[in-house]
Amino acid sequence: xxxxxxxxxxxxxxxxxxxxxxxxxxxxxxxxxxxxxxxxxxxxxxxxxxxxxxxxxxxxxxxxxxxxxxxxxxxxxxxxxxxxxxxxxxxxxxxxxxxxxxxxxxxxxxxxxxxxxxxxxxxxxxxxxxxxxxxxxxxxxxxxxxxxxxxxxxxxxxxxxxxxxxxxxxxxxxxxxxxxxxxx
Amino acid sequence: xxxxxxxxxxxxxxxxxxxxxxxxxxxxxxxxxxxxxxxxxxxxxxxxxxxxxxxxxxxxxxxxxxxxxxxxxxxxxxxxxxxxxxxxxxxxxxxxxxxxxxxxxxxxxxxxxxxxxxxxxxxxxxxxxxxxxxxxxxxxxxxxxxxxxxxxxxxxxxxxxxxxxxxxxxxxxxxxxxxxxxxxxxxxx
Numbered sequence: 001x002x003x004x005x006x007x008x009x010x011x012x013x014x015x016x017x018x019x020x021x022x023x024x025x026x027x028x029x030x031x032x033x034x035x036x037x038x039x040x041x042x043x044x045x046x047x048x049x050x051x052x053x054x055x056x057x058x059x060x061x062x063x064x065x066x067x068x069x070x071x072x073x074x075x076x077x078x079x080x081x082x083x084x085x086x087x088x089x090x091x092x093x094x095x096x097x098x099x100x101x102x103x104x105x106x107x108x109x110x111x112x113x114x115x116x117x118x119x120x121x122x123x124x125x126x127x128x129x130x131x132x133x134x135x136x137x138x139x140x141x142x143x144x145x146x147x148x149x150x151x152x153x154x155x156x157x158x159x160x161x162x163x164x165x166x167x168x169x170x171x172x173x174x175x176x177x178x179x180x181x182x183x184x
Numbered sequence: 185x186x187x188x189x190x191x192x193x194x195x196x197x198x199x200x201x202x203x204x205x206x207x208x209x210x211x212x213x214x215x216x217x218x219x220x221x222x223x224x225x226x227x228x229x230x231x232x233x234x235x236x237x238x239x240x241x242x243x244x245x246x247x248x249x250x251x252x253x254x255x256x257x258x259x260x261x262x263x264x265x266x267x268x269x270x271x272x273x274x275x276x277x278x279x280x281x282x283x284x285x286x287x288x289x290x291x292x293x294x295x296x297x298x299x300x301x302x303x304x305x306x307x308x309x310x311x312x313x314x315x316x317x318x319x320x321x322x323x324x325x326x327x328x329x330x331x332x333x334x335x336x337x338x339x340x341x342x343x344x345x346x347x348x349x350x351x352x353x354x355x356x357x358x359x360x361x362x363x364x365x366x367x368x369x370x371x372x373x
């Protein structure tokens with residue numbers, strides 16, 4: 001089935017689809033440019049895209065698969081998260097944290113380090129260094145365990161709907177400014 | 185098959201607000217380019233780079249309670265030091281720095297224009313976070329009162345096209361050191 005879904009896709013994207021299907025079964029949704037798997041523990045969502053995004057951290061590769069978890073990020077940690085990696089994205093309203101890389105182990109590593117940065121206060125440069133070093137251990141006996149599984153428990157409660165700032169007083173003020181309360 | 189028939193087939197079982205958002209978007213930009221059970225996608229519906237209408241809502245209360253359903257994407261370079269400001273301005277503005285894209289998600293397209301315009305002002309340093317939140321609040325209120333405003337009618341800046349250099353590929357932490365073998369010695373140089 002996947003061969004039809006990914007006909008004409010680049011080989012790296014096809015490889016990501018195959019690896020995801022091997023591990024989690026067929027996708028739940030498909031379009032010509034995207035395949036989506038929902039609720040494949042520990043992931044809230046896995047998305048493989050036909051489009052590939054060049055990324056050079058921690059080494060040159062293409063971002064093609066995104067893994068999403070629920071994870072709160074305090075406002076005062078967002079700047080450090082952005083400095084850590086441009087391919088780790090926080091969706092504040094949804095409370096979702098995602099990593100976008102070439103394969104799952106790269107995303108597991110990025111999310112483990114992102115968690116350490118936002119929840120454990122890990123220094124950004126130290127996180128970037130470990131990311132680089134961990135990738136170097138991929139095929140060695142001293143393989144970094146951060147590549148293999150999430151070292152934290154993803155969880156809800158991170159959604160931040162923010163607060164209403166249009167109050168009744170503002171609506172009254174605008175109505176007066178617009179003359180909307182004048183008799184017709 | 186007409187666009188209306190196609191939409192009936194794809195979003196017929198969506199919640200009423202979601203199917204209405206899909207129909208409004210199709211009325212303006214034509215049929216979607218991609219359809220999945222949970223989302224419809226329009227590619228290059230100018231001036232947007234991409235529009236996505238989602239079946240499933242996300243609760244958002246700023247500046248007034250509503251449900252985020254429509255994502256509007258553009259190419260925009262966001263320096264890493266501005267990412268936190270954008271998140272503080274509006275949690276429904278999302279930055280894909282590697283890709284060089286920014287999205288705003290809301291319940292109507294006009295307010296997505298507004299959010300992206302103010303995000304652009306924030307990134308360019310014209311306003312700060314508090315000013316952005318105040319202007320957003322006042323302009324959404326004005327929009328709700330039916331007052332036409334440039335910031336809710338389209339982009340107040342010229343969106344960049346593909347390949348305009350908004351992507352940030354970052355750089356390796358250190359150059360890869362590839363061991364080389366000294367010729368004739370069998371030993372690594």
